[in-house]
Amino acid sequence: MTLQDISNLDDIKLLVNTFYDKVQKDDLIGPIFNERILGRWPEHLEKMYRFWQTILLEVHTYSGTPFPPHKHLPTNQSHFDRWMEIFTSTVDGLFVGKLAEEAKVRAANMAYMFNYKIEYFRNLENH
Template sequence: MSLNHDITTLTDIELLVDTFYAKVQKDELIGSIFNDKIGDNWPEHLEKMYRFWQTILLNEHTYSGSPFPPHKQLPVEKAHFDRWIDIFTETADLLFAGPIVEEAKFRAKNMATMFHHKIDYFRNAAKHNTNH
């Protein structure tokens, strides 16, 4: 039985996001992809992620924008998304327990699946267009 509480505040989201991305930055498979793309803009990226998850999980509408476009050109494959999900799930389970954290893991998995399929779609469309 976990003694952890559920995600209920912005402080909880900040802890989840900060802990998750600290692990991502050091990860052998996906760390360099994030670090190369984000560079010195980690504070801005983390702030955007706080607002994104606050909007989704706490229904406090602080995020606006479209999350997919910045990911469209990333050099990623299914293995990268699988690793991202593994780290997210492991971090969420380490820090929290309850229905909102379960929703976070569900949403993260769905997002990773959708992003992977959309990236594949755009790559295939680009290949198709260059072959004609």
């Protein structure tokens, strides 16, 4: 199978569905996601389709602020490392090209920012 670049909403859905299927089964980060999302996986996946479609395809279907729902997650650097490991392997297993690389860069930037902000707010609350 020759891998292609991410080019449309179906590709975004394949990426998101494959990624979150792996996340839900992961021993480290799966419980965090499954506990908070519970029976709302379809709703979460729809939101993620819109988010990545907006970022990668410049089809502006997502509006909102992604950080607040993550502010109080019981996470540390190891959780974000695993998230990136799963995301990167998912992208690399499905796609190759400019937008595939852009997806990994954007995900890495988000993981860094989310972890930094979570730590910042956690430290503020503990002082």
